[in-house]
Amino acid sequence: MSLAAFATLLERLAFTPQRLGKERLLATAFSENPDPQRGLMLAAITGDLKLRQVTPSLLRGLTETRVDAQLFAASYDFVGDLAETIALIWPEGTQSDPPLSEVVEELATTPKTRLPALIISRLDSLGPSERYAYLKLATGALRVGVSARLARTAFATWANLPVNEVEEIWHALQPPYLDLFAWAAGSPRPEAAARAPFRPVMLSTPTDLDQLSALDPAAYAAEWKWDGIRIQAVSDGGTRRLYSRTGEDISAAFPDIVDLMDFDGTLDGELLVRRDAEIASFGDLQQRLNRKTVTPAMLRSHPAGLRLYDVLIWNGQDLRDQPYDARRAVLAEAVAQLGPRIDLSPELPFQTWDDLAALRLNPPATVIEGVMIKRRDSPYLGGRMKGPWFKWKRDPHLIDAVLLYAQRGHGKRSGYYSDFTFGVWNGDELVPVGKAYFGFTDAELKDLDRFVRNNTVERFGSVRSVARTKVVEVAFEGLNRSTRHKSGVAMRFPRINRIRDDKPAIEADHLSTLQAMLDREG
Amino acid sequence: MAREPLLLPRPEGLYCPAGDFFIDPLRPVPRALITHGHSDHARPGHGAVLATRQTLDIMAIRYGEDFASSRQAYDGPVTLGEAKVSFHPAGHVLGSAQIAVEARGCRIVFSGDYARVATPTCAPFEPVPCDIFVTEATFALPVFRHPPPEVEIARLLASVAAFPERSHLIGAYALGKAQRLIGALRQAGWDAPIYIHGALQRLCDYHIAEGIDLGDLRPATGGTKADFAGAIIIAPPSAFAATWAQRFPDPVISFASGWMQVRARARQRGVELPLIISDHVDWPHLTDTITELNPAEVWITHGREDALMRWCELNQRKARQLHLIGYEDEAE
Numbered sequence: 001m002s003l004a005a006f007a008t009l010l011e012r013l014a015f016t017p018q019r020l021g022k023e024r025l026l027a028t029a030f031s032e033n034p035d036p037q038r039g040l041m042l043a044a045i046t047g048d049l050k051l052r053q054v055t056p057s058l059l060r061g062l063t064e065t066r067v068d069a070q071l072f073a074a075s076y077d078f079v080g081d082l083a084e085t086i087a088l089i090w091p092e093g094t095q096s097d098p099p100l101s102e103v104v105e106e107l108a109t110t111p112k113t114r115l116p117a118l119i120i121s122r123l124d125s126l127g128p129s130e131r132y133a134y135l136k137l138a139t140g141a142l143r144v145g146v147s148a149r150l151a152r153t154a155f156a157t158w159a160n161l162p163v164n165e166v167e168e169i170w171h172a173l174q175p176p177y178l179d180l181f182a183w184a185a186g187s188p189r190p191e192a193a194a195r196a197p198f199r200p201v202m203l204s205t206p207t208d209l210d211q212l213s214a215l216d217p218a219a220y221a222a223e224w225k226w227d228g229i230r231i232q233a234v235s236d237g238g239t240r241r242l243y244s245r246t247g248e249d250i251s252a253a254f255p256d257i258v259d260l261m262d263f264d265g266t267l268d269g270e271l272l273v274r275r276d277a278e279i280a281s282f283g284d285l286q287q288r289l290n291r292k293t294v295t296p297a298m299l300r301s302h303p304a305g306l307r308l309y310d311v312l313i314w315n316g317q318d319l320r321d322q323p324y325d326a327r328r329a330v331l332a333e334a335v336a337q338l339g340p341r342i343d344l345s346p347e348l349p350f351q352t353w354d355d356l357a358a359l360r361l362n363p364p365a366t367v368i369e370g371v372m373i374k375r376r377d378s379p380y381l382g383g384r385m386k387g388p389w390f391k392w393k394r395d396p397h398l399i400d401a402v403l404l405y406a407q408r409g410h411g412k413r414s415g416y417y418s419d420f421t422f423g424v425w426n427g428d429e430l431v432p433v434g435k436a437y438f439g440f441t442d443a444e445l446k447d448l449d450r451f452v453r454n455n456t457v458e459r460f461g462s463v464r465s466v467a468r469t470k471v472v473e474v475a476f477e478g479l480n481r482s483t484r485h486k487s488g489v490a491m492r493f494p495r496i497n498r499i500r501d502d503k504p505a506i507e508a509d510h511l512s513t514l515q516a517m518l519d520r521e522g
Numbered sequence: 523m524a525r526e527p528l529l530l531p532r533p534e535g536l537y538c539p540a541g542d543f544f545i546d547p548l549r550p551v552p553r554a555l556i557t558h559g560h561s562d563h564a565r566p567g568h569g570a571v572l573a574t575r576q577t578l579d580i581m582a583i584r585y586g587e588d589f590a591s592s593r594q595a596y597d598g599p600v601t602l603g604e605a606k607v608s609f610h611p612a613g614h615v616l617g618s619a620q621i622a623v624e625a626r627g628c629r630i631v632f633s634g635d636y637a638r639v640a641t642p643t644c645a646p647f648e649p650v651p652c653d654i655f656v657t658e659a660t661f662a663l664p665v666f667r668h669p670p671p672e673v674e675i676a677r678l679l680a681s682v683a684a685f686p687e688r689s690h691l692i693g694a695y696a697l698g699k700a701q702r703l704i705g706a707l708r709q710a711g712w713d714a715p716i717y718i719h720g721a722l723q724r725l726c727d728y729h730i731a732e733g734i735d736l737g738d739l740r741p742a743t744g745g746t747k748a749d750f751a752g753a754i755i756i757a758p759p760s761a762f763a764a765t766w767a768q769r770f771p772d773p774v775i776s777f778a779s780g781w782m783q784v785r786a787r788a789r790q791r792g793v794e795l796p797l798i799i800s801d802h803v804d805w806p807h808l809t810d811t812i813t814e815l816n817p818a819e820v821w822i823t824h825g826r827e828d829a830l831m832r833w834c835e836l837n838q839r840k841a842r843q844l845h846l847i848g849y850e851d852e853a854e
Contacts, residue, residue, distance in 0.1 A: 084786075128667075415786065
C-alpha cells in the first residue's frame with residue numbers, strides 16, 4: 001500500500017457515513033494489500049503505531065518557516081484541524097508516492113534531531129491529500145470516523161473470526177500483525193504471550209426510572225457508582241499490571257496499588273484515593289492522574305486504594321462465562337485476604353426500583369455519582385452492550401449563566417462558534433466560572449453561533465467577547481476548588497443543557513450559589 | 523481640503539456621492555447599480571436599477587417583473603452626475619459584471635464576486651486597470667487552492683462508474699453553480715440526461731435561451747427508483763432534507779462548493795462526495811489578480827478580511843476593510 005492509496009482510504013473512510021460501508025472499505029484494503037503494509041494500515045487506524053515523536057508544536061514551527069505565522073494561524077482557526085491546515089497550506093513541490101512501510105519506518109527510527117529535516121523533505125515531495133495522510137500518521141491522531149473497535153470488527157468479519165477472540169489477544173500483538181494475518185489465513189491463533197494481559201472491560205449503558213420500570217428488580221443487583229477511575233488489576237505469575245479501562249498500562253503511576261496486588265487473577269474495580277475509611281474526592285484523585293511517576297510525599301498524602309466490582313480470572317480459572325452472582329461470591333471470598341485498602345463495592349439492598357431511586361437520591365458520600373445495576377445472571381462480556389449492565393447517574397447540578405466569550409470549534413465543529421465561556425454574578429459584575437463546548441443540540445448550536453456573530457462587542461485574536469444578554473443553563477457533575485480560576489471554582493464536566501432565552505441576564509445565578517455548593521462538597 | 527471619496531460605505535451599502543448611486547445596496551435605495559443576480563447583491567425594492575441585461579432578466583425571474591420602479595440595461599459607458607460608469611465581465615455567474623467608477627482622475631473597480639476559472643456559462647473576468655480595486659475575500663486564506671474543475675468532475679464520474687446502482691445527488695445553488703457544474707460535466711463528455719430539481723428549472727431555461735448549451739436536462743420527478751440508478755441529479759442543497767430526496771435509489775450525497783476543501787465542512791453537511799467547484803477566486807487567483815492589476819489601494823468587502831489585509835501588509839500594499847455587513851459570508 002502506497003501512501004497515496006492510504007490517503008485515498010482515509011478520505012473514503014471519513015466520508016462514508018455507514019458503518020457497514022466503512023467495514024467494506026477496510027475489508028477490501030485487507031484483501032488488496034500484502035504484509036506488512038496492511039498491518040501498518042490497521043495499526044494506524046487503531047492508534048497502535050505509536051510514532052509519538054512528532055508533536056503539534058514541532059509541526060507548527062516547521063510550517064512557520066514556509067508560511068507567514070499570522071496567515072497560518074488564521075487558516076488553522078478556520079479549518080480546525082492542524083494536519084489538514086498544514087496539508088492544504090504547504091507550498092506545492094514535486095510529487096512522489098512512497099510505500100506506507102517506508103514512511104512509518106523512517107518516522108519510527110529517525111532520531112529526534114533529524115526529524116524536522118525529514119518531515120520538511122517529505123512535505124515538499126507530496127501532494128495535498130498525501131501530506132494530510134502523512135501528517136495524520138506522524139501525529140497519531142487519525143480521526144477519520146473509525147474507532148479502533150470498528151477496525152478490529154472489520155478485521156474479524158473479513159477474516160471470518162470471532163471478534164471477541166480478536167479483542168482478547170489484541171493487546172499482546174504488535175504491528176504489523178503478521179501473526180494476526182497468518183491466523184486469518186488459517187494458521188493457529190496467536191497466543192497472548194505476554195504475562196498479565198489486559199482483557200476487554202465490560203461497560204454499561206445509561207438508564208432511568210422509566211426504562212427500569214419495565215424490568216424485574218429481583219433479576220438485578222445494584223451497587224454504588226464510585227467516582228474514581230475504572231481499572232483492571234492483573235497479577236499473573238508474579239507479573240502485576242494495572243490497566244485503565246481502555247487497556248492503557250498505568251502501573252507506574254500507582255506503585256502503592258501494585259504493591260497491594262498480592263494475588264493471582266484479573267480483577268475489575270475502581271481506583272480511589274482513600275484515607276483510612278474515607279474516600280477522597282475526585283479532585284484529590286486528579287492530583288495523581290497523568291503523572292508518569294509519583295513522589296513519596298504524594299504517596300503519603302494521597303494514598304490510593306481499590307474498590308472491587310468483579311472478577312474475571314481467579315487462580316487460573318476463567319470465570320467470565322459464569323453468572324454475575326457466582327463471580328461476586330468468588331470475589332467476596334478473594335477480597336477477604338487482600339487487606340484493608342482493597343475492598344468490595346457493597347451490594348445495595350432494594351426490593352423495588354423506587355427503593356433504589358431513594359438510595360440514589362441520598363448517597364452516603366459525595367464521591368458517589370449514582371448507582372450501577374447489573375443483571376444477576378449475566379456473564380462478563382467485553383464492550384458496551386445494552387442490557388446486562390446499566391448506570392443510573394445522579395442528576396447533574398444546574399445553574400443559569402451568562403455567555404461571555406466564544407471561540408470557533410475544532411474538528412467536526414469547525415466553522416461554528418462552539419466553545420463558550422460563561423459566567424455568573426458576583427456583586428454587579430459577571431465572573432467567568434467555566435467553559436463548555438457540548439451539550440447543545442445542532443439547532444441550539446446554530447442559534448448560539450448566530451448569536452455570537454451578531455452580538456460580538458470585541459475581538460481578541462480568535463476569541464470574541466459577546467454582549468452580556470444570552471443566558472444558558474449549564475449542567476455539571478461537581479465542583480472543585482481552584483486557585484487557577486479567578487472565581488475560585490472549577491466545574492467538572494460542564495455542558496450547555498439548554499438556552500434560556502426566557503431569562504434576562506440579570507436573573508442568572510450568583511457566585512455565592514456555587515460557593516455554598518463547594519462547602520457542601522468539601 | 524480633503525477631497526470627498528469617490529465611494530464610501532454607508533449603512534445601505536457602498537455609495538458614490540459624485541454620481542448619487544449605490545452599488546449592490548443591502549437596503550432599498552433610490553438608485554442602485556447591481557453587479558450580479560445573487561440575492562445578497564441584487565435585492566428587490568430599489569427605485570432605478572442599472573445592471574447588465576442578463577442580471578436584470580435574472581432579477582425579474584427571481585423577484586417578478588416589478589422588482590424595481592425603473593430599470594436600465596447597461597449598454598456601454600454612461601455618465602451619472604460627475605461619475606463615469608462602465609461594466610466589465612466578472613466571470614462569476616451569467617450576467618455578472620465588475621463596475622468601474624471614474625471621476626476626478628480616479629478609477630475604482632468594484633468587482634462584486636468574481637472567478638477566474640473558465641466556464642462555458644459566462645464571459646471570463648476582464649482585468650480592468652484601476653487606482654482602487656474593491657474585492658471580495660470569500661476564500662481569502664492560503665489553504666484555499668481549488669483544484670481544476672476537470673479533476674473534480676473526473677472524481678464524480680469515477681464515483682458514478684463505481685456505484686452504477688446508486689444515484690448521485692449533487693447540491694448546487696440555483697444561479698450559476700448549477701449551470702457551471704452542468705457545463706463542466708458536458709465538457710467532460712457526460713452526454714446522458716442530467717436531472718434537475720424544479721427550483722433550478724427557470725434559471726436553466728434562461729441559460730439555454732441565452733445560447734448556453736446545457737445538453738439534455740430533465741425534471742427529476744416521476745419515474746421509479748430504478749430509473750434514477752446511475753443518474754446524476756442536481757438540486758439546491760435545501761432539497762436534501764425534504765421528502766423529495768427519498769425517491770432516488772441509495773443516493774450518494776454530494777455538494778459542489780469551494781468550502782468542500784475543508785473536510786469538517788463536508789462532514790457537517792453529511793456529504794459523501796465533496797466536489798470542490800467554486801465560482802469565486804481561490805487564494806492564488808485572488809492574490810494573483812491583485813498583483814496583476816497592481817492598484818494603489820485594495821478595499822475588501824466581505825469574507826476573510828483579516829487574512830487578506832495581512833497579505834497586503836506583507837506585500838506592502840495599502841488596503842482597508844469596508845465592513846459591509848450583509849453580503850453572505852458562508853454561502854457559495
